Amino acid sequence: MTRRIGRRDFLRYGAIGGAMGMAARATGRWRVEAAARPAKTAASAVALEEATIDGLQEQMKAGRLTARRLTQAYLDRIEALDRKGPALHSVIETNPEALGIADGLDAERKAKGPRGPLHGIPILIKDNLDTADRMTTTAGSLALAGSIPLRDSFVAQRLREAGAVLLGKANLSEWANIRSSHSSSGWSGRGGQCRNPYALDRNPCGSSSGSGSAVSANLCAAAIGTETDGSIVCPSNANGLVGIKPTLGLVSRAGIIPIAHSQDTAGPMTRTVRDAAILLAAIAGVDPRDAATADAGRAPKEYASFLDEAGLRGARIGVARKFFGFHAAVDRIMEGALAEMKRRGAELVDPADIPHTGEYDESELTVLLYELKADLNAYLESLGPKAPVKTLADVIAFNEAHRNEEMPYFGQDLFVKAQEKGPLTDLAYVEARARNRRLAALEGIDAVMGKEKLDALVAPTGGPAWMTDLVDGDHFGGGLSTPPAVAGYPHVTVPAGYVFGLPVGLSFVGRAWSEPTLIRLAYAFEQATHARRMPGLLPSADLTAS
Numbered sequence: 001m002t003r004r005i006g007r008r009d010f011l012r013y014g015a016i017g018g019a020m021g022m023a024a025r026a027t028g029r030w031r032v033e034a035a036a037r038p039a040k041t042a043a044s045a046v047a048l049e050e051a052t053i054d055g056l057q058e059q060m061k062a063g064r065l066t067a068r069r070l071t072q073a074y075l076d077r078i079e080a081l082d083r084k085g086p087a088l089h090s091v092i093e094t095n096p097e098a099l100g101i102a103d104g105l106d107a108e109r110k111a112k113g114p115r116g117p118l119h120g121i122p123i124l125i126k127d128n129l130d131t132a133d134r135m136t137t138t139a140g141s142l143a144l145a146g147s148i149p150l151r152d153s154f155v156a157q158r159l160r161e162a163g164a165v166l167l168g169k170a171n172l173s174e175w176a177n178i179r180s181s182h183s184s185s186g187w188s189g190r191g192g193q194c195r196n197p198y199a200l201d202r203n204p205c206g207s208s209s210g211s212g213s214a215v216s217a218n219l220c221a222a223a224i225g226t227e228t229d230g231s232i233v234c235p236s237n238a239n240g241l242v243g244i245k246p247t248l249g250l251v252s253r254a255g256i257i258p259i260a261h262s263q264d265t266a267g268p269m270t271r272t273v274r275d276a277a278i279l280l281a282a283i284a285g286v287d288p289r290d291a292a293t294a295d296a297g298r299a300p301k302e303y304a305s306f307l308d309e310a311g312l313r314g315a316r317i318g319v320a321r322k323f324f325g326f327h328a329a330v331d332r333i334m335e336g337a338l339a340e341m342k343r344r345g346a347e348l349v350d351p352a353d354i355p356h357t358g359e360y361d362e363s364e365l366t367v368l369l370y371e372l373k374a375d376l377n378a379y380l381e382s383l384g385p386k387a388p389v390k391t392l393a394d395v396i397a398f399n400e401a402h403r404n405e406e407m408p409y410f411g412q413d414l415f416v417k418a419q420e421k422g423p424l425t426d427l428a429y430v431e432a433r434a435r436n437r438r439l440a441a442l443e444g445i446d447a448v449m450g451k452e453k454l455d456a457l458v459a460p461t462g463g464p465a466w467m468t469d470l471v472d473g474d475h476f477g478g479g480l481s482t483p484p485a486v487a488g489y490p491h492v493t494v495p496a497g498y499v500f501g502l503p504v505g506l507s508f509v510g511r512a513w514s515e516p517t518l519i520r521l522a523y524a525f526e527q528a529t530h531a532r533r534m535p536g537l538l539p540s541a542d543l544t545a546s
Contacts, residue, residue, distance in 0.1 A: 045073075046065065048074065048218050049218050049534060050534055051221065052274065052275055053117055053118065053121055053275045053279075054274065056070060056120075056121060057119070060109065060114075060120055061114075066106045066120070067105045067119075067165060068103055070120065071099055071102040071165050072099065074219060075094060075098065075167070077218065078094060078168070078219050081217055082219055085537075086537045088194065088195045088197060088213050088214070089171055089191060089192045090170060090194050090211075091168050091171065091219060092140065092169045092171040092190060093127070093135055093169045095165075095166050095168050095169075096134050096135075097133060097134055098122070098166065098167055098168070101165050115161075117304075118159070118162040118163050118164040118278065118279070119163035120163060120164075121165065123167060123220060123223060123224065123279075124168055124169070124170045124211060124219070124220040124222075124223040125159070125211075125223065126170045126210065126223070126226055127139060127140055127170060127171065128226060128257035129153045129224060129256055129257075130152055130256070131149070131153070131156045131166060132149055133152075135148075135166075135168070136148055138190055139174060139175050139176060140172050141174050141188065141395070141406070142189045143388060143394075143395050143398040143399065143402075144388060145190065145388065147383060147388055150383065153254060153256055154251075154254045154283075154285075154289065155251065155255070158283045158285065167220050170208070170214055170223055171186070171191035171192075171209060172194075172206065172207050172208060172211075173187065173207035174190075175257075176207040176226065176228065176231060176257070177206050177207040177231070178228075178372055178414055179410075180412055180414055182410045182411070184203065184469055184470060184474050185205050185209055186203060186205070186210070186468070189406045193468070195213060196213060196238060196465050196535075197217040197535035197536075198216075198239070198240065198465065198501060198503060198535040198536065198538065199465065199539070200538065201540045202238075202464075202465035202466065202502065203238065203465050203468045205234040206234070207226070208227070208235045208269060209235050210223075211223035211235065212225070212236055212238065213239055215239070215241055215271060216240055216241055221275070222271075222276075223270075224267070224268065224279070225268075225269045226256060226264065226266045227264075227266075227267065228259045228260055228368065229263060229481055229482055229485035232244070232245045233481055233507065234461070234481065236269055236461070237461035237493055237505035238465040238502075240495050240532050241269050241505075242268075242272060242494050242526070243267065243269050243270075243276070243493045243505075244276050244490070244492050244515070244518075245484065245491040246265055246267050246284065246515060247265075247515065248262075248265055248489075248512075249488070250284045250293070250299055251280075251283050251293075252285070252287035252289065252290040253265065253292065254289035257379055258379055259372055259375070260367065260368045260371035260372060261292075262371060262433060262488070266283065273494060273522050273523040273526045276492075277306070277519050278304060280303055284299060285297070299513060300515075303515065303516060306516040306517075306520045306523075307519065307523045308520050308524060310344075310524065311524035312344040313345030313524075315341075315346045315347070315455045315521055316452070317346050317347070317348055317456050317457070317521070318452055318454040319338065319349065319350035319351055319352055319458060320352060320353055320458065321352075321353055323357075323479065323480045325478075327463045327477055327478065329499040329504075330464070330477075330499065330504050333496050334496070336496075336497065337458075337496045337506050340525070340528055343528075344525075344528050346521075352454060354457065355444055355448060356439040357483060360440060360482075363432040363435065364436055364482065367429060369418040370418075370424060371424070372414075372415075372418040374424050377391050392418060396415050396416060396419060399415070409470045410473065436486050437486065440486035440487035441489065444483055444487060445457070445483055445484065445487055445511060449511055455517055456514070456521055457509045458506060458507060458508055458509075460504065460505070461480065461481075461493040461504070461505035462476075463499075463504065464499040464541075480507045489511060489512050490510055490515050491518075492508045492518040492522045493506065493508075493522075495531040495532040496531055497531055498531075498533065498545065500542055501536070501545035502541055503532075503533075506525065
């Protein structure tokens, strides 16, 4: 029930290409404990599996754990499972300053108490978010190898201010999967092939593939991903996670290697809705470097207060039926989810389809290519005179000169098409952008939600992870990502069930700035179902699993 990814779908799911690196075991399961055995340190005794931010804070408050021990434990686990063992390749680089940062935060906790819920918590961030430290920021590309930006991204800055330990950079689909229309998700020239921890021969989806795989495999407490269209919610779906793509403007885009300013945003990827709410509060806010965040000051300062186990009671939820029907087993999971929401007191409006769905797929790509050229050139210029490449044209030339390393499986046709675009004053761009936003937002999500008086729309986030395919690329089955992505509206996905042991997520979508409502609904569903299961690091899908 899958199909080869096409032009309209490529940007939802990130790139993979790259050799698998090692053959998965033909049978059996990787034992996490055995894989971690080489790291026989006090830190490795820390219980990391499915640890929550609140739980880790309780241990630190009680004196049973320090930020240093916790950070070392995650570094040991990365070494055992990401570098060795099943070799997930989800972490492109660890932070050489992580332990020193943890020591400082431990001293601060002892002297002054914690800054907040993220004090001393190790977080991975995707390798397209700037950090002005000893880590590089490359979007997975060898063209930016060694590049260190002049200042932190707003997201990294906010995490540091919250007391988080920046543990490292997560692997990703190179250039957030805007280089080729025939890529496969999770591969970068710098990081190689990222794998799905539920089945190593399956795809982690992208472009935030490393963030998804690492969080699911418990290599960090939580991670930051970025999305233009699907790149938070798809890897969250494929890796059994909660993912939040925020309203455009809630989280600053400053210091994020761009695709397109009209759709790019960063957001949390976590194992629980509560952790996602905590992380979202930390990275949201007004940033003078990003005019789109001007209204973020009116958003809530925190989101944990919206967590309500009874949050589905009385909610009016629309079922976006046009996003069903691409996979029979996914439909069964969704029907079970809908029934559970009804049992918890939700009123379902079924169907409540989003008008104009599918009418702006091609023009979305037009907008992204125009903005890619303008935005990437501006980003590269911001790196200063030491930048290894200065323009998109330079990146294209670098890739051609290093084809064996950068383009062994797929090319750069989208980069070439973007380079051919004119300025953002071109009528083709201006009209496409205005039309897309109108159809997706005002005449799309807003229209159906207003007509039916809805609190949210629901649909499958996607199907079970496809097998990594370096010959034909991705095999996208379906899912709800494009309307909220083009509209700039929030999208929350939460685990809903499994197909042969592979996760499937349920999407909650709403109007601009409706994160509190979506988080409330997602949390109530999560608490009603407790659907997430820890991945088993199997070599392939368990065809005997229900």
